[in-house]
Amino acid sequence: ASVLLLNGPNLNLLGTREPGVYGSETLEDLVTNLSKVMEELGGSLEHIQSNHEGVLIDAIHRAKGVHDGILINPGAFTHYSYAIRDAFASVALPTIEVHISNVHAREEFRHHSVIAPVVVGQVVGLGLDGYEWALRALVRKIEKK
Numbered sequence: 129a130s131v132l133l134l135n136g137p138n139l140n141l142l143g144t145r146e147p148g149v150y151g152s153e154t155l156e157d158l159v160t161n162l163s164k165v166m167e168e169l170g171g172s173l174e175h176i177q178s179n180h181e182g183v184l185i186d187a188i189h190r191a192k193g194v195h196d197g198i199l200i201n202p203g204a205f206t207h208y209s210y211a212i213r214d215a216f217a218s219v220a221l222p223t224i225e226v227h228i229s230n231v232h233a234r235e236e237f238r239h240h241s242v243i244a245p246v247v248v249g250q251v252v253g254l255g256l257d258g259y260e261w262a263l264r265a266l267v268r269k270i271e272k273k
């Protein structure tokens with residue numbers, strides 16, 4: 129399986145950004161670990177982090193016909209980007225949404241995801257481990273098809 133990993137705004141600052149909420153591991157640590165997991169599963173992983181909505185949308189469009197599924201942490205775009213939601217609806221690739229923190233235990237504006245209705249499911253509040261569980265679940269889903 130070929131998976132596209134997308135990380136949205138501010139996730140480039142993992143490790144230094146609000147470590148009490150997001151932990152002390154960096155984005156590089158995360159991608160290194162997930163690449164190993166993908167290798168172990170016999171697949172490949174491409175990673176893109178962007179602070180720009182349009183860059184994420186272009187990456188979702190390009191994934192069609194190239195990747196089998198998408199893993200995304202849309203950051204704050206989760207809560208208001210109808211454009212990212214429409215991009216997922218347009219390409220119809222199996223997608224899992226990940227949040228490092230338990231968004232439901234935080235501010236009210238983080239409780240709602242406009243992306244959730246167009247993805248397979250969400251992994252929320254498990255820290256960086258959540259990406260690994262989500263990746264394993266996504267690969268299983270792709271291989272069952």
Ligand code: DQA
Nearest residue numbers: 201203204226227228229238
């Ligand atoms: C986040 C939660 C969002 O509310 C926040 O804006 C982020 C990170 C998470 O991974 O917990 O940037 O998606």
